Amino acid sequence: MQSRYQIVIDVFGNDNGPDVAIKGANLILSNFPHVNVILIGDQDVISNKMKELGADENRYTIIDTKEEITNLDNIVEAFYKKENASILLGLKELKENENTIGMLTAGNSGALVMGSIKYLRTDDLKRPCVAAILPTEDGKFVCLVDVGATIDCSSHQLHDFALLGSDFMRHLFQIDSPRIGLLSNGSEETKGNKLTKETYPLLKEDERLNFVGNIEGNKALSGCCDVLVADGFSANQVLKVTEGTAKRIITDIVKYIKMNKREDMMPLVGHLMKTYDISSLGGGIVLGAKKISIKCRGSCNEEAFLNTGRMLINIAENRAMYDK
Amino acid sequence: MQSRYQIVIDVFGNDNGPDVAIKGANLILSNFPHVNVILIGDQDVISNKMKELGADENRYTIIDTKEEITNLDNIVEAFYKKENASILLGLKELKENENTIGMLTAGNSGALVMGSIKYLRTDDLKRPCVAAILPTEDGKFVCLVDVGATIDCSSHQLHDFALLGSDFMRHLFQIDSPRIGLLSNGSEETKGNKLTKETYPLLKEDERLNFVGNIEGNKALSGCCDVLVADGFSANQVLKVTEGTAKRIITDIVKYIKMNKREDMMPLVGHLMKTYDISSLGGGIVLGAKKISIKCRGSCNEEAFLNTGRMLINIAENRAMYDK
Numbered sequence: 001m002q003s004r005y006q007i008v009i010d011v012f013g014n015d016n017g018p019d020v021a022i023k024g025a026n027l028i029l030s031n032f033p034h035v036n037v038i039l040i041g042d043q044d045v046i047s048n049k050m051k052e053l054g055a056d057e058n059r060y061t062i063i064d065t066k067e068e069i070t071n072l073d074n075i076v077e078a079f080y081k082k083e084n085a086s087i088l089l090g091l092k093e094l095k096e097n098e099n100t101i102g103m104l105t106a107g108n109s110g111a112l113v114m115g116s117i118k119y120l121r122t123d124d125l126k127r128p129c130v131a132a133i134l135p136t137e138d139g140k141f142v143c144l145v146d147v148g149a150t151i152d153c154s155s156h157q158l159h160d161f162a163l164l165g166s167d168f169m170r171h172l173f174q175i176d177s178p179r180i181g182l183l184s185n186g187s188e189e190t191k192g193n194k195l196t197k198e199t200y201p202l203l204k205e206d207e208r209l210n211f212v213g214n215i216e217g218n219k220a221l222s223g224c225c226d227v228l229v230a231d232g233f234s235a236n237q238v239l240k241v242t243e244g245t246a247k248r249i250i251t252d253i254v255k256y257i258k259m260n261k262r263e264d265m266m267p268l269v270g271h272l273m274k275t276y277d278i279s280s281l282g283g284g285i286v287l288g289a290k291k292i293s294i295k296c297r298g299s300c301n302e303e304a305f306l307n308t309g310r311m312l313i314n315i316a317e318n319r320a321m322y323d324k
Numbered sequence: 325m326q327s328r329y330q331i332v333i334d335v336f337g338n339d340n341g342p343d344v345a346i347k348g349a350n351l352i353l354s355n356f357p358h359v360n361v362i363l364i365g366d367q368d369v370i371s372n373k374m375k376e377l378g379a380d381e382n383r384y385t386i387i388d389t390k391e392e393i394t395n396l397d398n399i400v401e402a403f404y405k406k407e408n409a410s411i412l413l414g415l416k417e418l419k420e421n422e423n424t425i426g427m428l429t430a431g432n433s434g435a436l437v438m439g440s441i442k443y444l445r446t447d448d449l450k451r452p453c454v455a456a457i458l459p460t461e462d463g464k465f466v467c468l469v470d471v472g473a474t475i476d477c478s479s480h481q482l483h484d485f486a487l488l489g490s491d492f493m494r495h496l497f498q499i500d501s502p503r504i505g506l507l508s509n510g511s512e513e514t515k516g517n518k519l520t521k522e523t524y525p526l527l528k529e530d531e532r533l534n535f536v537g538n539i540e541g542n543k544a545l546s547g548c549c550d551v552l553v554a555d556g557f558s559a560n561q562v563l564k565v566t567e568g569t570a571k572r573i574i575t576d577i578v579k580y581i582k583m584n585k586r587e588d589m590m591p592l593v594g595h596l597m598k599t600y601d602i603s604s605l606g607g608g609i610v611l612g613a614k615k616i617s618i619k620c621r622g623s624c625n626e627e628a629f630l631n632t633g634r635m636l637i638n639i640a641e642n643r644a645m646y647d648k
Contacts, residue, residue, distance in 0.1 A: 016622040071510070071512060071514075071515075072512065072514065074514075114597065121609055137572050137575070138432035148509065148538065151509060151516070151517045152517050152518045175624075183561070184557075185472065185475060185556065185557050185560035185561075185564075186395070188395060188396065190395075190477070191395075192397065192557075193475045193476050193555070193556075193557040194476050196557075205338065212441050216560075216564050216627075217560065217561040217562075217563070217564030217565040217567075217568060218564040218565065218567045218568030218571070219568065220565060220568060221569075221572070221574075222568065231517070232507075232509065232517075233516075233517040233520075233558070234557070234558060234561055235508075235564065236540075236541065237507070237541040237561040237562060238541075238561060238565055239541070239559055240509075240540050240541030240542040241542065241544060241561065241562055241565040241566055241569070242543075242565055242568075242569045243542045244541060244542030244543065244544060244545065244546065245545075245565070245566045245569035245570055245573075246569055246573060247542070248461050248545070248546075249569075249570060249573050249596065249600070251461070252596070252599065253592065253596075256595055265586075265589055265592070268580060268589070272576070272577075273578055275576065276573070
């Protein structure tokens with residue numbers, strides 16, 4: 001796929017306003033000369049900012065809307081009342097235009113998944129989920145599903161998510177038989193809550209899956225599995241507790257450096273901040289839809305749009321999702 | 325309470341065998357001259373080890389049993405079939421002997437809670453829970469309930485746990501009106517899974533509680549609440565993901581030091597290992613029972629028995645639980 005194609009960027013949903021996504025779009029244009037962008041949001045705001053940034057007018061178009069589904073909306077209600085919400089217009093564009101390969105959005109993940117079901121559902125009718133691709137201790141990656149779209153899951157949904165994650169890791173990372181783990185409160189088969197105990201046999205008995213059993217939270221990002229399956233609530237804990245702990249330890253090190261007058265150790269802080277900076281990490285990838293959408297965090301910066309844009313282009317060019 | 329009294333030490337349940345608890349008991353005897361211990365387990369093993377350690381024979385007694393409830397047991401079944409399991413004999417001793425103030429055990433937490441209901445239930449009939457007292461970013465402590473005994477909770481149980489945690493922090497830490505947080509996947513009232521959405525109004529409307537709302541995982545140990553309420557499954561994620569992340573970052577720092585030949589930075593590693601060493605941290609305290617039991621981790625070392633012993637003695641002497 002070397003011909004010119006485009007990606008959609010939803011400018012709403014960022015905690016720090018639309019400028020973050022617009023600057024991110026401009027970074028993508030600078031870094032990927034063969035990619036154009038479609039920005040969705042308030043036409044005037046986008047147009048002024050893109051001019052200010054000196055973006056090439058031939059490489060972007062704008063879909064004008066002022067409607068947005070926020071985190072305070074009741075999603076089911078908003079889904080029908082806000083038909084012109086940026087996130088839904090973006091998914092519609094993906095459905096209708098073959099050359100539009102995917103979308104980046106910091107908007108509402110529930111709306112993103114519901115919209116993907118409406119506009120981009122695959123033939124096997126699996127429920128889409130959102131995957132986070134996280135760096136593991138051994139220098140590889142683990143695919144954590146579901147990261148926030150489906151908070152209360154059924155065991156059959158978790159089973160679907162395991163299959164979607166397995167497919168994704170096989171295609172994108174060329175892993176023959178991705179190892180599937182189930183997040184639990186103990187490694188033994190007898191451990192777990194009602195949901196994981198129901199899910200365990202479904203994963204174990206499915207011959208398409210290389211199930212390696214229950215994984216405890218301290219091993220979540222160790223590299224002992226390629227796909228880690230959890231409901232949206234628990235996966236959110238894994239992400240946020242990791243982030244909070246990293247931030248706390250880094251703060252602790254800075255205090256230690258000041259107290260001991262060891263400013264020569266500051267490069268270590270830089271190294272750790274780069275390694276554990278969640279705000280510039282890739283976002284959540286919607287699996288189980290005909291095209292790729294990536295959910296950036298509400299608090300993300302413009303670098304995150306560049307990084308997730310790179311990820312999106314990488315996935316599309318690897319045809320990870322197109323081969324099916 | 326300055327007169328001589330005793331605490332029970334269950335020698336079973338440790339991943340590294342009974343020696344860990346026996347050595348821990350001996351450390352307690354050395355550090356607390358006004359406390360005696362009752363060891364429960366295999367008489368010969370305990371007796372030989374205590375002699376080898378040179379413990380004063382007048383300061384310990386042994387309750388002989390070879391029965392143990394393990395993590396592989398079905399708890400309900402084991403509870404009736406293994407009446408002489410060390411953990412149950414310990415709770416029985418607490419019930420029958422006024423001078424026995426509490427128990428330390430690395431055994432099965434489910435059995436500990438069920439046994440506490442049978443032998444040490446309080447008059448208000450709340451379900452006991454297990455609390456972890458964890459150091460927060462601001463140098464204070466947060467009481468996390470429930471840490472593992474009740475994996476699938478009802479909203480009414482979480483409400484009870486909030487009340488138990490609030491009482492505990494008021495008595496032990498002399499906090500007038502402990503701030504109660506509910507672990508969730510977002511700070512807004514609309515966020516949460518089915519369980520936390522049902523629990524939210526119960527906590528909000530109870531005038532005995534100073535409810536401060538939903539708390540996200542990255543703020544779990546920030547110090548923004550004094551009691552953090554979660555089901556056993558989610559609380560387990562908070563504990564273990566914190567542990568895993570800390571271990572990973574420390575390993576990362578050691579690698580960085582080696583690669584950059586900066587061995588002069590090793591004291592920082594020592595500092596962090598001391599701050600984030602979960603294996604010597606205090607264990608889980610059973611709240612909502614007439615006497616104190618503390619659950620040590622299966623992988624804990626003898627220092628952990630000393631630390632939890634100190635905590636137990638501290639609680640008893642503060643009469644935190646006796647005032648009720």
